[in-house]
Amino acid sequence: xxxxxxxxxxxxxxxxxxxxxxxxxxxxxxxxxxxxxxxxxxxxxxxxxxxxxxxxxxxxxxxxxxxxxxxxxxxxxxxxxxxxxxxxxxxxxxxxxxxxxxxxxxxxxxxxxxxxxxxxxxxxxxxxxxxxxxxxxxxxxxxxxxxxxxxxxxxxxxxxxxxxxxxxxxxxx
Numbered sequence: 751x752x753x754x755x756x757x758x759x760x761x762x763x764x765x766x767x768x769x770x771x772x773x774x775x776x777x778x779x780x781x782x783x784x785x786x787x788x789x790x791x792x793x794x795x796x797x798x799x800x801x802x803x804x805x806x807x808x809x810x811x812x813x814x815x816x817x818x819x820x821x822x823x824x825x826x827x828x829x830x831x832x833x834x835x836x837x838x839x840x841x842x843x844x845x846x847x848x849x850x851x852x853x854x855x856x857x858x859x860x861x862x863x864x865x866x867x868x869x870x871x872x873x874x875x876x877x878x879x880x881x882x883x884x885x886x887x888x889x890x891x892x893x894x895x896x897x898x899x900x901x902x903x904x905x906x907x908x909x910x911x912x913x914x915x916x917x918x919x920x921x922x923x
Contacts, residue, residue: 773808780815788824791831798838798850817853826864834859854905 756763769775781789796814800806821827834856841847899909 771808773812777808777812777815780812780819784819788828788831791828791835792818794835795831795856798835801849814853818856821853821857822860822864826860830856830860830863833863852906854907857905 754763755761768778781793784792792815795818796806796811799810799814818831819827822830837859838847838850838855902909
């Protein structure tokens with residue numbers, strides 16, 4: 751069944767060809783269930799993972815889409831995807847950006863955009879030594895720093911790069 755023509759190469763698009771393999775079929779079903787506000791930026795985001803000299807496989811695109819959807823709620827994810835795609839397309843036009851390898855960039859954008867990230871940051875600034883978790887258990891600053899370092903490593907960043915040595919700071923004065 752012909753769906754129409756590709757807007758880029760003008761060849762016919764066959765529905766049967768799109769759903770021929772299991773991953774392609776599942777990816778198409780996943781995208782169809784998301785609705786346009788989230789599906790469109792997600793498809794553009796998946797395109798950022800495409801290697802320069804080859805295509806992105808349906809299996810990898812499906813895995814990346816599932817991982818992306820699991821990162822945040824729909825509204826935050828839609829805003830973060832739009833911002834990520836816009837920023838990386840600008841960088842690519844300047845010849846700076848390479849294909850993405852993981853979701854670290856999107857995760858950083860989500861931290862800035864997600865509404866629940868702002869109150870957590872404000873709470874952290876108002877109580878620098880400890881804070882109360884929703885369960886009522888107080889968390890020490892050492893435990894908080896340990897969890898922060900683990901999160902930084904999870905996103906592929908070196909936590910020691912961001913630490914401030916208080917002794918060095920006092921020596922500079």
